[in-house]
Structure formats: structure tokens, C-alpha cells
Amino acid sequence: MTKQKPFILWFDRITMKDVPLVGGKNASLGEMIKYLSPKGVNVPYGFAMTSEAYRYFIKETGLEELIRTTLKNVDVKNIKDLAKRGKIIRDAFLTKEIPEDLRKELVAAYRKLGRKFKEPNISVAVRSSATAEDAPTASFAGQMETYLNVRGEEELLKSIRLSMQSLFTDRAIFYREQMKFDHLKIALSSGVQQMVRSDLAAAGVMFSIDTETGFPDVVLINGSWGLGENVVKGRVTPDQYYVFETTLKKGFKPVIGKVLGAKESKLIYGKGNVLTKDVPTSAPERQKFVLTDAEILTLAKWSVLIEKHYGRPMDSEWAKDGLTGKLYMVQARPETVESRKAVGMLEEYEIDRSKKPTTLVSGLSVGAKIGQGKAHVIKSVKEITEFKEGEVLVTRMTDPDWVPAMKLASAIVTDAGGRTAHAAIVSRELGIPCVVGTGNATAVIKSGEPVTVDCSGGETGRVYQGLVPFKIKRIDVSKIRKPKTKIMMNVGEPGQAFGLSFLPNDGVGLCREEFIIASDIGIHPMALINYENLKKSADPKIKVIVKKIDQKTIAWPDKPQFYIDNLAFGIGKIAAAFYPKEVIVRFSDFKTNEYRSLVGGELYEPKEENPMIGWRGASRYYHPNFAQAFALEVKAIKKVREEMGLVNVSVMVPFCRTVDEGRKVVKLIQQNGLRRGKFLGNPGVKIYVMCEIPSNALLADDFLKVFDGMSIGSNDLTQLTVGIDRDAGELLRGIANENDESVKILIDHVIRRCNILHKYIGICGQAPSDFPEFALFLVKQGIQSISLNPDSVLKTMAKINAFERKRK
Numbered sequence: 111m112t113k114q115k116p117f118i119l120w121f122d123r124i125t126m127k128d129v130p131l132v133g134g135k136n137a138s139l140g141e142m143i144k145y146l147s148p149k150g151v152n153v154p155y156g157f158a159m160t161s162e163a164y165r166y167f168i169k170e171t172g173l174e175e176l177i178r179t180t181l182k183n184v185d186v187k188n189i190k191d192l193a194k195r196g197k198i199i200r201d202a203f204l205t206k207e208i209p210e211d212l213r214k215e216l217v218a219a220y221r222k223l224g225r226k227f228k229e230p231n232i233s234v235a236v237r238s239s240a241t242a243e244d245a246p247t248a249s250f251a252g253q254m255e256t257y258l259n260v261r262g263e264e265e266l267l268k269s270i271r272l273s274m275q276s277l278f279t280d281r282a283i284f285y286r287e288q289m290k291f292d293h294l295k296i297a298l299s300s301g302v303q304q305m306v307r308s309d310l311a312a313a314g315v316m317f318s319i320d321t322e323t324g325f326p327d328v329v330l331i332n333g334s335w336g337l338g339e340n341v342v343k344g345r346v347t348p349d350q351y352y353v354f355e356t357t358l359k360k361g362f363k364p365v366i367g368k369v370l371g372a373k374e375s376k377l378i379y380g381k382g383n384v385l386t387k388d389v390p391t392s393a394p395e396r397q398k399f400v401l402t403d404a405e406i407l408t409l410a411k412w413s414v415l416i417e418k419h420y421g422r423p424m425d426s427e428w429a430k431d432g433l434t435g436k437l438y439m440v441q442a443r444p445e446t447v448e449s450r451k452a453v454g455m456l457e458e459y460e461i462d463r464s465k466k467p468t469t470l471v472s473g474l475s476v477g478a479k480i481g482q483g484k485a486h487v488i489k490s491v492k493e494i495t496e497f498k499e500g501e502v503l504v505t506r507m508t509d510p511d512w513v514p515a516m517k518l519a520s521a522i523v524t525d526a527g528g529r530t531a532h533a534a535i536v537s538r539e540l541g542i543p544c545v546v547g548t549g550n551a552t553a554v555i556k557s558g559e560p561v562t563v564d565c566s567g568g569e570t571g572r573v574y575q576g577l578v579p580f581k582i583k584r585i586d587v588s589k590i591r592k593p594k595t596k597i598m599m600n601v602g603e604p605g606q607a608f609g610l611s612f613l614p615n616d617g618v619g620l621c622r623e624e625f626i627i628a629s630d631i632g633i634h635p636m637a638l639i640n641y642e643n644l645k646k647s648a649d650p651k652i653k654v655i656v657k658k659i660d661q662k663t664i665a666w667p668d669k670p671q672f673y674i675d676n677l678a679f680g681i682g683k684i685a686a687a688f689y690p691k692e693v694i695v696r697f698s699d700f701k702t703n704e705y706r707s708l709v710g711g712e713l714y715e716p717k718e719e720n721p722m723i724g725w726r727g728a729s730r731y732y733h734p735n736f737a738q739a740f741a742l743e744v745k746a747i748k749k750v751r752e753e754m755g756l757v758n759v760s761v762m763v764p765f766c767r768t769v770d771e772g773r774k775v776v777k778l779i780q781q782n783g784l785r786r787g788k789f790l791g792n793p794g795v796k797i798y799v800m801c802e803i804p805s806n807a808l809l810a811d812d813f814l815k816v817f818d819g820m821s822i823g824s825n826d827l828t829q830l831t832v833g834i835d836r837d838a839g840e841l842l843r844g845i846a847n848e849n850d851e852s853v854k855i856l857i858d859h860v861i862r863r864c865n866i867l868h869k870y871i872g873i874c875g876q877a878p879s880d881f882p883e884f885a886l887f888l889v890k891q892g893i894q895s896i897s898l899n900p901d902s903v904l905k906t907m908a909k910i911n912a913f914e915r916k917r918k
Contacts (some may be wrong), residue, residue, distance in 0.1 A: 117163040118213045121156055122866070132158040133239030138442045145419055151412045152438045154304040154315040155226070155278075156234065157219045161241050161297035163212050164274055172201075173204035174294065177278070178273075181293050186284045189495045189514050196542055203275035208267055216270065217263050220302065227304060232262045233379075235440070237301040238276050258337055258377075259385045260307060266302065273300045274309075275286040282511040306440060309378040309386075310432020314348055314402035315530040318355070318413045319423035321538065322477065322529070323685065326423065328366070329353040329410040332530045333400040335391055336376025338427055338440070344507045344524065344531025345549040347372040349399050353410035354686040354754065358570035360754030365403055366682035368675070370665045372396060372547075397664040405430070408437055410772030415440050441666075458583040459566040462900075467562065467574035470555055471523070473548035475564075475571030476534040478609055480580045481521030481543045482562040485555045488515070493769035502563060504555050508533040516540065521563035523551045523573055545571035547810045585904060588616050593910040595888075597691075599903060600874055603629075604680040607687035610900050614907065617691030617758070618684060619821065619897020620874035623698045623743065626680030628708070631673055633659055635739035637710025638669040644710070658709045670742055678754070679744035685756040687733060692758055694798060694821065694874070694897075697743055699764040701726045722835060727765025727800075732774040744782035751784070751795060762794040762821060767803055772816040792853030798870060802826035809848040810863040819870025821897070822857060824848045824877035824884075831856060848877035848884055861891045872897060882909050889913060 115131060124132055124140025132140070136158040143153045160213030168174045186192050208216070224232040236257040242380040249374075255276035257269040266444040276282070277298045278790065286293055306313075314333030319326050322650030332341055332348040340346045373391050380387040404467055409428055416424050416439070425439040459480045461467070486501040488494060494515035497503065503519040505512070507526045516522060516536050522544040524533045524563070529546065537544035545551075554562060555573065562578040601607055604626065637644065637659060644656050666672035701721035705711045714735065718724040725733075731740040748856045750756050761779070766772050776797055778787065786794040799806065799813055802823030806813055813820070831853050832846040846853075864871030872895035878885035879902035888896055889910055890896055898906055 115160065115162040117160055117166070117212055118219045119158050119160055121153075121158070121301075124158065131160045131162065131299065132240055132301070133161065133241045133297075134443060135237055135239035135441060136213040136299050137239075138302040139301060139303065141357045142416070142439060142442060146415055146439075148414075149415055151415060152436055154235075154306055154438055154440060156223060156301060156303035158239070159212075159216060159270060159300040159302070161299050163215075164298045164300075167206075167208060167274065168213060170209050173202055173206060176202055177293060179703050181283065184283065184287065186287045187512070189280075192283060192514070194278050196278055196283055199278040200275045201273055203278070206271075208271065212528065213267065216267060219261060220266050223302070223304065231262045232409065233305040235301075235303045235305055236260050236266070236273050237303060239299045239301055239443070240277065241297045241299065247449055252688075256339065257385065259309070259379045261604065265385075269436040270300045270302075274298050278862055279511070281511055284514050284517075303388050303440065305432045306429040306438045307433045307640075308429035309337050309376075311430040311435075312336070313427070313429040313440075314341045314400075316409055316413050316426045316428055317423070317445055318417040318426075319529070320608045321445075321534070322475070323609040323612070325611060326629065327355045327689075328412045328608070328686065329355060329358075330529070331401070331406060331428075332371075332411055332528050333428075334371060334453025335395050335400055336378050337386060338376045338429055339386075340375065340388070341528070341530065342427065342532070343509045344527030344533050344546070346374050346376075346528075347526055348403070348528045348530070349373065350528055351401065351406045352683065353406060353413075354682070354689070354756070355410070355414055356686070357691060357755030358407070358410055359414060360755055362753065363403065363407055364682065364686065364754035364756070365679075366686050366754060367679045367906040368406075368748065370397075370399060372549075373400070374526065385879070399665055401430075405437060412437075412439060420444070458585070459564075460581050460583070461562070461564050461566060461574075462579040462581075465578055466540070467576070467578045470561065470573045470575055471545070471548040471551045472570055472572045473523075473545045473551075474529055474534075475569060475605075476529060476537050476544035476546060477542070477565050479541070480564050480566055481522040482560065482564065482577050485523075485557055485559050485561045487552050487555060487557045489552060502561055504557075505552050506552055507531065508536070521545075523548060523555065523563060525549055525551050538793075543571070544574055548573070567606075570605045586613060587612065590904065590907065591911060592616070593889075593907060593914050594895065595910055595914070596872070597903060597907050597910070598694075598872065598874075598895050598897040600879075600897050600899050601684050602626075604683040606900075607684040613900060615691070615903065616895060617688050617689070619872050619895055620762075621681060621684050621693055621695040623677065623681070623696060624704070625708045626677055627698060628704075630676045630680055631662075632709055633662060633673070634705060634708040634711040634714055635670075635673050635742050636714040636736070637708075638663075638673050639738050641669040652713075655710045655713070662709070673742045674746045674749060677743065678749040681746065681759065682750045682754050682756055684748060685754075685759045688758070689756060690758050693756075694760045694762050694872075695738070695747065696762040696764055696800070696874075697731070699727055699869055712915075720835075723830070727767075728763050728771045728775050729765070729767065731763075732771070732778055737778065738776065744779055744784055747795070750785045751792075756790050760798060760818075762798040762800060763817070764800045764823070765802060765826070766799050766813075767805060769809060769812045769816060772799060772813060776816055796870070799814040800874075801860050802827075802875075803830055804856060807860045810860045811867070814864065814867050814869050817873075819861060819867075820864055822871075822873040824853070824857075824873060824876060827856065827875070828853050828877075847881070848875070849881060852886065857888070858891050861888075861893050865892055865894075870894060877915075878902070878906060882906060885910060886913050 331351040336350040348371040350369040353363035364387040423445040487504045497515040499518040527546040562574040596616035600620040602622040602625035663672040704714040796818040799817040801820040874897040877900040
């Protein structure tokens with residue numbers, strides 16, 4: 111074979127135009143070095159053995175003909191036969207020597223790289239890069255192998271042969287057959303890249319899009335200790351970080367989510383012939399985030415630069431050097447799942463909770479679908495030939511060798527891994543639900559038992575016992591016209607916010623803090639404030655409380671800061687999802703019995719006979735027993751608005767009985783750093799009050815001198831107007847509801863007063879979601895906005911549209 115093109119190309123001479131020569135992965139490395147390194151993105155240097163060298167190798171050694179004949183008429187659904195043919199080809203690669211002329215060029219390039227960095231026998235990563243890899247409609251991610259800590263000329267040549275061999279793993283053959291790619295038209299380039307010493311620090315992956323919903327304006331970063339392969343292959347449950355791109359570009363520091371991962375092990379350098387080894391992480395490593403906020407923001411800024419350069423959502427890999435402390439980007443490729451989804455089409459899965467399903471295990475949800483079938487627990491890849499189509503795959507973790515079985519699964523459940531683990535990536539491509547990081551699925555779930563895998567409820571995915579009924583709704587959002595009356599949403603769970611943002615809406619009329627406090631914090635704020643004193647107690651009950659606090663707040667030495675940060679993350683995620691539309695955050699409205707259920711709550715909460723009309727809302731905020739806790743809530747809002755730049759957040763005070771209470775609370779809000787009116791060019795915070803007590807409506811003009819507007823809480827307003835506890839049983843429940851004339855008179859009055867005084871007036875109670883006729887009454891009276899439960903948005907919007915058209 112006559113040499114037509116170069117065998118070696120250095121990264122700084124490569125761009126995306128060279129994909130036919132160096133494949134998508136290596137072309138992207140060259141592209142980043144050429145165009146993004148000058149903008150501050152660090153990319154390790156190296157060279158690529160080209161596809162020309164690969165074709166030369168298989169031609170000269172006779173492998174080309176062997177590949178052709180071995181794969182003729184292959185049936186990839188016959189997993190045993192596929193494995194047999196793949197092994198024949200892979201074994202043949204290792205029996206062939208690299209031709210002498212190619213060998214000399216590879217050795218010379220390796221020596222030159224060592225001289226550049228003054229390190230003979232330099233440690234390198236050998237990365238496999240296919241020439242059809244990372245096309246916008248095809249993903250080879252994880253199919254070819256990467257070899258880390260390769261040191262010395264002979265190890266380099268061996269690793270390059272192994273990388274070429276990996277073009278014929280069972281999963282790679284399977285994928286090419288499925289995509290109808292000719293096996294001999296796809297070539298492989300081996301990238302040789304200076305190693306980043308992340309074995310002494312951390313590494314991970316990064317997406318410039320939310321991988322579950324396709325929400326485009328966030329950066330998702332996963333990270334764990336050691337070399338990045340453990341994160342990529344889903345061997346560990348990594349840390350997870352979210353950054354909001356829009357305000358990041360404006361100079362803010364919008365880290366809107368941090369979740370501590372278990373980080374069970376780390377991949378480090380081995381010794382002798384063992385290139386790498388996996389070792390358990392220490393307790394201090396598991397209890398600490400792998401990245402600082404400054405490092406999270408640096409990576410996010412690089413993600414924005416990378417996405418802008420390529421003009422599409424990107425999937426990248428990063429590494430931190432433990433010797434220098436520097437961050438590097440070691441790969442970048444197009445994101446190939448969420449970015450291809452049809453715009454304007456919503457698919458909603460909803461489990462039938464009336465059946466009260468039993469949860470077997472829970473973990474992180476991947477996708478927003480529901481799948482079910484007989485569970486099949488598989489603990490070794492050797493057993494995948496036993497897997498049958500339509501079963502639910504349950505395993506500790508998957509890697510690319512599992513793909514043939516994964517393609518047959520109705521759902522996937524794993525013990526380990528995060529949202530960027532191999533199981534998560536493949537399940538997204540296949541469009542099936544997946545729950546990762548359950549910790550114990552293989553121990554709890556039994557093979558053969560019917561299960562339902564539910565990923566429809568936000569960030570937490572659940573596996574239910576049995577085949578639980580569910581329904582699917584498909585909606586073309588692009589055809590829905592928004593009415594003149596603003597339609598906002600009631601949103602409590604941050605994990606659902608990105609997906610809900612695609613519904614037609616005018617923002618969030620009620621963001622409840624209670625869900626965030628109960629699920630993401632779980633500790634009474636006063637227990638955190640008094641943590642140091644509690645630690646000194648000899649009381650066994652208090653020792654148990656302290657232990658629970660330590661477990662939940664392990665990564666936060668400052669316990670009150672744990673409360674501020676996690677409340678801010680939850681609010682920030684919702685505010686980012688709907689930015690720049692207004693998001694009205696209601697300060698905590700737990701009743702005493704609900705606060706008592708939090709860790710340490712029994713130490714600070716009285717027992718009340720009727721908590722519904724007891725110590726709740728505004729009356730708590732200025733009381734000496736709670737004022738310090740309320741200050742944490744205000745500081746969380748301040749962090750969201752001023753540090754994250756989410757100035758679309760307004761606040762709302764619930765259950766404010768008197769005008770004087772209102773004045774006290776507004777004063778406290780301002781004393782704790784939230785400003786009204788413009789400052790530093792930003793709009794000041796708006797402070798609303800809930801209209802849910804008859805006094806709020808009757809003294810509307812006085813309350814509106816203190817607050818910027820009102821939002822009607824129809825549940826409480828109804829119970830306090832007609833004297834029926836909203837939690838009452840059947841004996842009282844049928845007597846009256848929000849449609850009662852007395853309730854309507856109060857609502858009509860408060861709507862008119864707000865409009866006359868040019869103040870905000872909306873409603874965030876349950877009634878418009880439950881009673882369409884009540885929603886039409888509100889529109890007729892001139893309400894400015896109606897905030898609905900998400901499942902009521904589309905049907906109520908349609909009724910209001912029809913009503914508004916009739917009024918013309």
C-alpha cells in the first residue's frame with residue numbers, strides 16, 4: 111500500500127475538518143487547542159495516529175480480509191455468535207505486529223512529546239477515535255477503549271493495538287450493524303495525549319444541557335476522585351453540580367445545585383504492568399465535594415465557550431491535575447440525545463397513585479418515563495445472553511459490553527452510578543426509563559418479580575412492586591395559544607422545574623419552600639443554629655439528633671450555611687428554569703406539627719390542638735423563638751438574587767393576620783439584606799402577602815400600603831370564611847367550597863382594590879385547578895394572574911381562551 115496521507119498529526123495542526131483522518135474525538139481536541147486554548151480553556155497536548163495509519167495496518171497484516179469474511183452475514187441478535195466472531199477479530203489484532211515504518215513514526219512522535227514536557231517515558235492517555243464518531247445523529251460514546259497512564263514505547267505500541275482492536279468489541283459491531291455502517295468504511299485514529307494527574311485529584315464529565323429534560327440553559331457537572339473512567343463508566347455515584355448559564359454570562363456565580371455523591375472508589379495509577387487500579391475512597395474523601403465553587407464556575411464558563419464554538423449542546427470530559435491544581439478539558443463531543451428531541455412536543459407519564467404502590471428501591475431518575483416488566487437481576491456481563499426482551503435489567507452497573515442486553519430492556523435499574531453513568535447515557539439514547547445509584551437494587555429486587563420503574567416524578571426515580579397502572583399524555587405545545595390573563599404555575603419540587611418550564615406559562619405564582627425544606631434539608635433550622643450547643647449535651651435523645659444532623663450535613667462544617675445553601679439551590683433551580691419570568695417564593699408555611707417532623711423539631715415546636723390556625727406564617731418570623739431561623743430563609747433569597755443573579759425572584763409572606771405583623775416582617779426582611787427599589791442597576795425585591803384570612807381582604811387597602819401586592823390563597827380563605835377546617839372529614843367537607851358566595855365577595859373586593867391601587871393581584875390556591883368555573887369567575891373579575899398546578903395548566907388555559915374569545 112502506498113502512503114497517501116500522514117500517519118501522525120499533532121493536535122495543534124488538527125481541526126474538525128480532519129475528522130476523516132483523526133475521528134471525531136481527536137479532531138475535537140485539536141479544534142479546542144487551536145480556538146479555545148487562547149480563550150483560557152486548558153487542553154492537554156499530544157498527537158494522533160491517523161486513520162490512514164490504521165488502514166495501512168489492517169491492509170499490510172491481512173486483517174482487512176479477515177474482518178470482511180468474519181462479519182459477513184453476522185446476526186447481532188444472536189449474542190453468542192456475535193461474541194464468537196468479535197473475539198476472532200480482536201485476537202487477530204494482537205497477533206499482528208505494527209509495520210516497521212509506522213512503528214518508527216509512532217516512537218519518534220512519543221519521544222518528541224516527552225522532550226516537549228521534559229519527561230522521558232512521559233505518561234500518556236491513548237484514546238480511540240472513530241472516523242464516524244460523534245456525528246450529530248450517531249453516538250459512539252463509550253464503545254471504543256481508552257488506556258490511561260501508558261508509559262514507555264512498548265506500552266504505547268501495545269495500547270495503540272488494543273485501541274485499534276476495540277473497534278471490534280461486540281457492542282461496537284452491534285451498533286454499526288444497527289446503524290447500517292460498513293465495518294470497513296469506519297476507521298480508527300488513536301490519540302496520544304499528555305496525562306493529567308487526576309489520579310491525585312478528581313475528574314468527571316460535563317454537559318451543556320440538562321440531560322433529563324433538554325433544558326438548554328444549564329451546565330451539569332459530575333465528578334469523583336481519581337481518573338475519570340469511573341465516572342464515565344458508572345462505577346461510582348459522583349458529585350453532581352448545576353450552573354445556570356444565562357446569569358453566568360452576566361458575571362454572576364449561579365451554582366444552583368450541589369449534591370454530594372458516595373464516590374465509593376477511585377481509579378489511580380498502578381505499578382509495573384498494571385497501568386491503573388481501583389481502590390476504595392477514604393471517609394474524608396467521600397464526605398467532601400471534589401470541586402470548589404470557583405472550580406465549578408471555571409468549568410461551567412469553559413462549557414459555555416465550548417458550546418458557543420461548536421454551536422450545539424456538548425458532552426465533555428474534564429480532569430484536575432493533583433500536582434498543579436489546574437483544570438483541563440480532555441474531550442468534547444456533541445450531545446446526541448436531548449438536543450435531537452422534537453421541539454414543542456410534550457410527553458407526560460403519570461403513575462396511578464390511587465393504587466398506593468409499594469416502593470422497593472429509589473435512586474436518581476433518568477428520563478421522565480415509566481417502564482415495567484419482569485425483573486432480571488444480572489450480576490455479571492457473562493450472563494447477558496440469558497436476558498429476554500421486555501424485561502427490566504437490574505444490575506450493579508453497566509459498561510459498553512452490556513449494550514446488547516440493554517437494547518432489549520423495558521427499563522434499567524443500577525446499584526451505582528450517577529446521571530452521566532454509562533447506564534444513564536445508553537438508556538437516554540434508547541428512550542427507556544432508568545434509575546441509577548439505588549445502592550441496593552440487586553439485593554432487594556428478585557429475578558422474575560414484576561416491577562414498575564417510575565422516572566416521571568422529578569429527580570427521584572422509584573421502583574415499585576408489581577405492574578402499577580399508568581397513563582401517557584402527548585401534547586403539541588406549539589399549537590397552544592396563551593390567554594390574556596397570565597397563567598402561572600405552582601411549583602414545589604426543584605427536580606421537576608426544568609421539565610415544567612416547557613409548558614406554556616407566565617412564570618411561577620407559588621414556589622413553596624416547604625418541599626425543599628422537607629426533602630432536601632430535613633432538619634429544623636433552629637437545630638442547625640444551635641448545633642454547637644446540642645453537641646455538648648449528654649442527653650441520649652439529643653445525641654441521636656446530632657448524629658442525624660452530622661450525617662445530613664457532612665460536607666458543610668457551617669451548619670446554618672447548609673440550610674441557606676440547600677434552600678437557595680432549590681429556589682435557584684426553579685428560578686433558573688423559568689428565568690426571566692417572575693417566580694414568587696413563599697416563605698415557609700409549615701405548621702407546628704409539620705416542623706416537629708423535621709430532625710430536631712421536637713426541641714423547638716410546641717404541641718398545638720389546632721395547628722392549622724396556630725403558630726404559623728408571619729407570626730413565627732418575628733417571634734424570638736424563630737426569628738434567627740427566618741433570617742436563614744431571607745439569606746437564601748439574597749444568595750439567589752445577588753450571588754446567582756436570579757432577580758426574577760419575588761417573595762411572599764403567608765398567613766399574615768394583621769397589618770402590624772406585616773410591617774414587622776417587612777422590616778425583618780430588609781434588616782437581613784433584601785432591598786426594595788433599584789440598587790446597583792438591579793430591580794429590588796418585590797414583597798407580596800398572601801390573601802388567605804378575611805382580615806387581608808377586608809383591610810386590603812391597609813395591607814397594600816405595606817406590600818407590593820397580594821396572592822389569594824383560596825384554601826385558607828375558604829376555611830376561615832365559612833368556618834370549615836380544610837382537613838375536615840366527610841361530615842363537613844360537602845357543606846361549602848371556594849364557590850361559596852361569601853368567599854367570592856371577599857375575592858371580588860380584593861381584586862378590585864389591587865387593580866385600583868395598581869398593585870399585583872393573583873391567585874395561587876387550589877380552587878382554579880379543581881373548579882374550572884371558579885377560574886372563569888376570577889378572569890371575569892379582572893384578576894391579573896392565575897397560578898395553577900402543572901397538571902391543570904393546559905385544560906384551564908383552553909377554557910380561559912374560550913371564555914376570553916366570547917367576551918370580545
